[in-house]
Amino acid sequence: xxxxxxxxxxxxxxxxxxxxxxxxxxxxxxxxxxxxxxxxxxxxxxxxxxxxxxxxxxxxxxxxxxxxxxxxxxxxxxxxxxxxxxxxxxxxxxxxxxxxxxxxxxxxxxxxxxxxxxxxxxxxxxxxxxxxxxxxxxxxxxxxxxxxxxxxxxxxxxxxxxxxxxxxxxxxxxxxxxxxxxxxxxxxxxxxxxxxxxxxxxxxxxxxxxxxxxxxxxxxxxxxxxxxxxxxxxxxxxxxxxxxxxxxxx
Numbered sequence: 208x209x210x211x212x213x214x215x216x217x218x219x220x221x222x223x224x225x226x227x228x229x230x231x232x233x234x235x236x237x238x239x240x241x242x243x244x245x246x247x248x249x250x251x252x253x254x255x256x257x258x259x260x261x262x263x264x265x266x267x268x269x270x271x272x273x274x275x276x277x278x279x280x281x282x283x284x285x286x287x288x289x290x291x292x293x294x295x296x297x298x299x300x301x302x303x304x305x306x307x308x309x310x311x312x313x314x315x316x317x318x319x320x321x322x323x324x325x326x327x328x329x330x331x332x333x334x335x336x337x338x339x340x341x342x343x344x345x346x347x348x349x350x351x352x353x354x355x356x357x358x359x360x361x362x363x364x365x366x367x368x369x370x371x372x373x374x375x376x377x378x379x380x381x382x383x384x385x386x387x388x389x390x391x392x393x394x395x396x397x398x399x400x401x402x403x404x405x406x407x408x409x410x411x412x413x414x415x416x417x418x419x420x421x422x423x424x425x426x427x428x429x430x431x432x433x434x435x436x437x438x439x440x441x442x443x444x445x446x447x448x449x450x451x452x453x454x455x456x457x
Contacts, residue, residue: 219240219258220257223247223256224252228295231297232299237264237379237380242258261279272386273386276307277311279311279386280314288319296324297316298324303332309328310334311392324400325456331406331412331438334424346385347384349381355412396424398424400425405433407435408433
């Protein structure tokens with residue numbers, strides 16, 4: 208790790224001298240750290256932006272994907288605590304699958320001495336469901352996965368039809384969907400930090416009621432913000448979203 212760059216097995220970012228808080232961002236299923244490209248330039252200098260890089264994609268293409276949420280969250284938490292200094296309080300932002308990963312990492316960080324978690328920010332996904340609400344599901348077939356991708360991201364789904372790219376990017380997407388299908392925490396663990404929930408008003412995969420369900424995982428209150436757009440509203444509304452997040456983290 209150089210003076211300017213933040214780069215470990217799981218993390219990508221740039222140091223922000225004078226920052227007062229660190230925002231750690233978790234991408235959607237099939238996504239990588241590049242999903243948050245440009246965020247640092249659009250946030251105040253008081254916020255240091257770090258993106259999580261899941262295995263099996265981009266510069267980790269040949270790394271094996273975790274098969275369980277527990278394995279994934281444990282590995283990210285270990286990297287966060289070992290590779291980043293405890294000089295700044297942290298907030299976590301996750302979109303779609305990243306919301307569930309961020310929640311699990313937040314649970315673990317609350318038990319790490321010397322680390323201060325100030326807020327969980329989730330986007331485009333309902334809170335985790337326990338087994339009594341929904342039993343774990345089998346890994347979906349590729350056809351089901353691609354139907355879901357086309358529903359949530361009709362423009363971006365074209366990349367999965369490319370004959371040269373599909374063999375490279377489909378394994379990570381398949382692994383992420385299998386992980387989510389099996390993920391059912393034994394119980395909900397209420398966090399001792401406030402939770403902010405964001406979503407698009409035309410998201411076909413996550414209703415406003417789904418967003419409100421995150422109130423079950425915090426003892427410190429829920430803030431809800433709905434933006435114009437679909438599941439990937441955060442791309443079209445990036446500046447608006449980041450301005451809102453800066454207010455939340457100030």
